[in-house]
Amino acid sequence: MPLPEAPIDRRGRQRESARTVLEHSAMTRPPAEHRDDQNAQTTIGWGCTELEIALRRTVRGPETVLFIHGLGCTKASFDGAWDSRLANQLTLVAADLPGFGASSRPREFSYTMDDQARVLLALLDRLDAERVHLVCHSMGGVVGLLLARSLDTRLASFVNVEGNLLPQDSGMISRRAAEAGYDKFERRLFPALRKVVRMSTEPAMEPFGRWLAQADPWAFWRSSVSLVEWSHRGELLEIYRQLRAPRRYVYGSTSVLDTVLRQLEGMACAAMANCGHFVMQDAPAPFWSVVEETVLGATSSHNRG
Template identity: 25%
Template sequence: MKLYCEYLLNDKPPILLIHGFASSTYTFRRILPLLQERYSIIAVDLPGFGKSEKSTSFIYSFENYAKVMIECIHKFGFSTTHIVAHSMGGQIALNMARLAPEKINKLVLLCSSGYLNPANKYLVWSSYFPFFDKFIYYYIRRKEVKDHLKNVFFNQNLINEDLIHEFGRPLAEKGFYKALIRLLRHREGDLPSHQLQKIKVPTLLIWGKEDRVVPVAVGKRLVRDLPDAQLITYENTGHLITEERPEFVFKNIIMHTS
C-alpha cells in the first residue's frame, strides 16, 4: 500500500502528526512551519485519505491504523517519538500507546475522538449491497464543502477558497467512498475506559470549547480515564483547532514535550 508522507529530518527530537477523519496532512499546515524549528517531523496521510492509496483490501480498524503508524516510525529509523493527533487520529494514537507504549514519549491529542461505538450492525450489513458507495457519495455530497467546514470552525471568517478546495478535493475521488465503506465495516469503536486506564504515556488534551464535532465533555472524560493526562481548553474555538489557534497549539506542544 502506498502512503503519502511529508517529512523533515534533522538532529532534533522526532514528532509524528496524525490527522483525523476525511482529512490529510493539510490539517497541520499552519503548525508545520512552527514545529520544524524544534523537531524532526513525519506527517502521513492515513490509508484511505488524502493522497494515500484508497485500498480495497486493507482492514480499516484503529488497531491496524496504529500498526501502520508504528511501522512508519520504524521506516524512518526512530526508536521513539512524540505524537500529535487530531480528532479520529487521537484514537489511532491511543491505540499506538496501547500496543507499543515504549515507542511513544508524549501524546498531544487535539479534540480527540472518544467513546464512540462501532457502526450500527444493520448499517454494516447494508454496506454490502450493490451501489452502497453511491448512496454514501450522495449522502456526503448533499451538503456543500463550505457547509461541512462551518461545522468545524467557530470563526467562520477563516473559511476561504483554499480551504474549500483542499477539503473538497478528496470528496471528488471515487476511491475515497470505497475506502470509507470499509472503514464503516471495520472500525471497532473507540477505546473503552478500562483500556484507557492502562495507558501510562503522558498525555496533553487540547480542546476548543465550542467544538461541535467532539464536544469538550469528551475531553473531560478522557482526562479522568487516562492516568497521566491534563486538559487545556481554548475559548471561541471549534474542532479544527490547528487552523484557529496554531500559535497556542504550538506553544502547548513545546511545553508538554520539553
Template identity: 30%
Template structure:
C-alpha cells in the same frame, strides 16, 4: 498487512521527532503550516493514513490496522521513539499505537477526541461526497454547489474540497470512499488496546466542540491517566481555528516532557 503510508517529512534538531496523524477525510497536507513551524526545531512528519491523501487504498479501517501502518512507517524511517500527535480519528489511531507500543511513544498529544464510541455524525458528508461522485463535475465551483445541498457549512465544504483531484477531465475524490464507508462502524468506535498509556499525555479540546465533553473525562482518564487538559476557544478543527494557541500548547507540553527527561 501494513500499508506503506505517504509522509511529509522534514526538519532536524536535538529532540525526538514529532509524528502527526490527521483525522477522518483529512490528510498530511492539512498540517503543512504547523509542520513548517515544528520543523524549525525538530524532525517532524505527517502521515497520510490508508484511504487518505496520497496513501494507498485498502480494506479495513480498524484502529489496530491503522496503528500498524503508522508503526511500520516509523520502522521504515528509522524512528525508534517519537512524540505522537493525532487529531480526531487520528487521535484514536495515536492512542491505539501508544497503548499497544508504549516504548515507541515518548509523549502523546490527542486533539479533540475521546476514547469513546460516537454516533453517526458523517451521513450528510458521505451524501455530499457521493453526490459529487455521481455527477463528475468539471471544476471546484460546481463541486461546491453540489455539496452545499447536503453540507451548508462553507468551512466544512472547503475542508472536504482538499480531497479533490482532477482525473480524466473531471474532478474526483482521492479518498477511498468505498473503504471508509464500508468500515465506518470501526472508525466511530473506541480505540484499541488493553492497557492505559501511562506516559505523559496532553488532550487539547475545543470549547465549541462536543467531541470531548466533561462527561467523557472519566473514560479519558482510564485510557490516559496522566493526561493534562487544555481547552481552546474553538470548534473541532481547533488546530486550524486557533493555530498559534494550538502550536503553543503542543510546544509547551513537549518542552516540559523533554525537560523532565533531562533532569
C-alpha cells in the same frame, strides 16, 4: 501491550504482514540534518499487496513527532507544524493514512483502526524512530492510542486533539456512515456529505472539503465502521488514562460534550476558545502553542533526566 499479530487465512499465510520497503529516492537517502521532504512516498508490503504511503517529513533531531489525521482528512491537516518551533528541533512526519489523501487505497486492505496503527508502526520502525511524540486528531486519536500501546517506552508524549475516547465521541458523520450499508453510503450519503461540506460557510470546512474530495468512499466507510466499534468498546479511555508518557487533551470549546470532559477530570486538558472540531484551522496560533508546550516540555524533561 503490542498490537496482536495479523490474522492467518486458511492457507496459513499472514494476510497483512508488516514488512516495509522504501521506494521513493527521497526516503532512501541517508538521514541528513535539516532535510525537508514535502512529497516523500513509502511502499509498505502488506500481505499480497503493497500500500503506497504519502509523507511529508523533515529531519531535524533524534526525536520524531508523528501526526495522525482524522476521518476524511489528510496529512495537510498538520501543515502548521512546519511553521512552529517543533520544526526547528525535532523530526516531523505527517502521513496520509491508506485510503486518504495521496496514499493508495486497495480494496483488500481492511481500513480498521488496528491495521492503520500497524501501518504507522511499520513506518516508524523503517525510519528508526526511537522516541516518538504522537499528535492525533479525531479518528487519528484512536489509531494513535493503538499505536501507543505498541510503542510502549518509545512513546515520548501524546497530544489527543478531540480523539475518540467514548461512545459519545462517534459523531453524526461516522455513526451515520457506519449504520448505512456500503451501497447506500456510496450512492447517497457520501455525495451528500461532500456537498454539505462544500457549501458550508465555516472557514474550517473549506480545507476539509478539499481533503474529503481525496478520500476513497470504501476506505471512509470501512474506517467509520471500525471507528464506531472501537468507540463503543469501552477501552479507549482506559488506554489513554494508562499512558505513562506526558499527555494532553486539546478540544474546541464549542465542540466537545460535557460528558467527555467529566471523564477527563484531573488530566491535562486545553480548551481552544470559540473553536469547533478543527482546532488546528480555527485557532492555529494557540493550538500550536499548546502542542509546542507539551512536546518540547516532554523533550526537555527527558534530556534533563
